[in-house]
Amino acid sequence: MIILPSSDADKRGWDSAHPAFSCKEILDSGHSKGKRGWDSAHPAFSCKEILDSGHSKGDGEYWIDPEKSGNPLKVSCDMSRSGGGWLLVSNVEFGSPSPKVSIKTSYRGIGKSHMVLQKSAMKELRRHLSFTQLRFHCRKKQGRTFHVVTASNSSGEAVVRYFSGQTDEQPDACGSFVRLSWMTIPS
Numbered sequence: 001m002i003i004l005p006s007s008d009a010d011k012r013g014w015d016s017a018h019p020a021f022s023c024k025e026i027l028d029s030g031h032s033k034g035k036r037g038w039d040s041a042h043p044a045f046s047c048k049e050i051l052d053s054g055h056s057k058g059d060g061e062y063w064i065d066p067e068k069s070g071n072p073l074k075v076s077c078d079m080s081r082s083g084g085g086w087l088l089v090s091n092v093e094f095g096s097p098s099p100k101v102s103i104k105t106s107y108r109g110i111g112k113s114h115m116v117l118q119k120s121a122m123k124e125l126r127r128h129l130s131f132t133q134l135r136f137h138c139r140k141k142q143g144r145t146f147h148v149v150t151a152s153n154s155s156g157e158a159v160v161r162y163f164s165g166q167t168d169e170q171p172d173a174c175g176s177f178v179r180l181s182w183m184t185i186p187s
Contacts, residue, residue: 035055035057036049036050036053036055037049037050037055037062037063037064037077038055038057038062038063039063040063040072040074042063043063043064043065043072044062044063044064044065045064045065045066045068045129046064046066046085046087046129047062047064047075047077047078047079047084047085047086047087048085049064049085050062050064050077050079050085051077051079051084051085052085056077056079056084057079058079058080059077059078059079059080060076060077060079061074061075061076061077061111062074062075062076062077063075064087066107066125066128066129067128073108073110073111074111075087075088075110075111076088076091076110076111082135082149082180086135087110087129087131088110089107089110089117089122089125090115090116090117091113091114091115092114092115092116100114101114101115101116102114102115102116103115103116103117103118104116104117104118104121105118105120105121106121106124107121107122107124107125107128109121110125118165119163119164119165120165122163122164122165123164123165123166125164126160126164126166131160132152132157132160133149133150133152133156133160134149134150134159134160134163135147135148135149135150135180136148136149136177147179147180147181148177148178148179148180149177149178149180150176150177150178151175151176151177151178153175155171155172155174155175155176156176156177158171158172158176159171159176159177
């Protein structure tokens with residue numbers, strides 16, 4: 001789809017009758033703005049921002065810049081389950097022939113497969129994104145599934161603080177989680 005500009009000032013760079021002074025002028029005009037998160041030139045702040053802005057293309061890879069530093073990273077976002085907007089921060093497949101798990105010391109390693117973030121990396125990520133919940137989905141070969149999200153209360157917050165390295169005090173499990181089914185999509 002092509003949307004024609006509404007005024008002569010908006011037409012700069014569209015044709016030879018309305019030349020732009022530079023490519024930067026075209027970029028700054030907004031005519032070439034991409035969907036947030038779809039490429040490194042147009043990163044979003046978070047997966048949640050992509051979802052909330054209406055720029056989600058479903059589950060998959062997106063570009064985010066949590067520090068708003070101009071140094072985006074490619075990440076995996078779950079846009080369809082449990083309300084969507086979830087950022088994958090650990091990915092481990094146990095039971096495979098020889099799982100090679102990489103321990104990441106910076107959250108900037110989250111786009112890689114078979115990785116786990118150290119608490120210091122989770123703490124760094126929380127400092128930038130201020131996330132309030134964590135979701136866990138574990139599946140065993142025997143078919144058992146463990147799928148929970150931290151509760152939206154002080155017990156759930158204690159779990160988030162523990163996993164993001166803000167405390168060494170192990171939280172109570174009771175009242176800290178809400179059980180989800182894999183296809184649960186709350187409204």
